[in-house]
Amino acid sequence: MDRLHHLATAVADFVAQREWEPYHHPKDLAVSIAIESSELLERFQWRSPREVERLLQDAEYRRGVEEEMADVLIYLVALANRLKVDLPAAALAKLERNARKYPAEEFRGKAHRDQEKPGG
Ligand SMILES: [Mg+2]
Known part of the structure; x- marks a missing residue:
């Protein structure tokens, strides 16, 4: 279990x-x-x-x-x-939606959409 x-x-x-x-x-x-x-x-x-x-x-x-x-x-x-x-299933599904909403390539090192990359 x-x-x-x-x-x-x-x-x-x-x-x-x-x-x-x-x-x-x-x-x-x-x-x-x-x-x-x-x-x-x-x-x-x-x-x-x-x-x-x-x-x-x-x-x-x-x-x-x-x-x-x-x-x-x-x-x-x-x-x-x-x-x-089903809490784990709901959380994993939400995490997948978040991953689509905030693609790592676009959001790496940024806390929000308007933030420039550090040094960028
Ligand atoms: Mg308490």
Whole structure:
């Protein structure tokens, strides 16, 4: 069993054991993803990129970041369970669409369409 499938089953079991299915409306799961994403952002708020790089060397800070990332993923998996979305298939399909939208030859080294290549 692949790890994402294992996680999806673990999340479903966690929810079922607590009889939380009635609370897991898609809207509330989407709201929860946004809230947990904000908690992740809070870890970086008011910190310079250099400060964040330094803080990420600290085990406790890094653990906090990992926990918020985990919260985001757990709610995303719960939403995929609820909507019966094959998350890896959906992500791979979207990645293919992104690859067509942003061909590597055209976008290598550029963050957006209007950006000149470095030194270009
Ligand atoms: Mg959290």
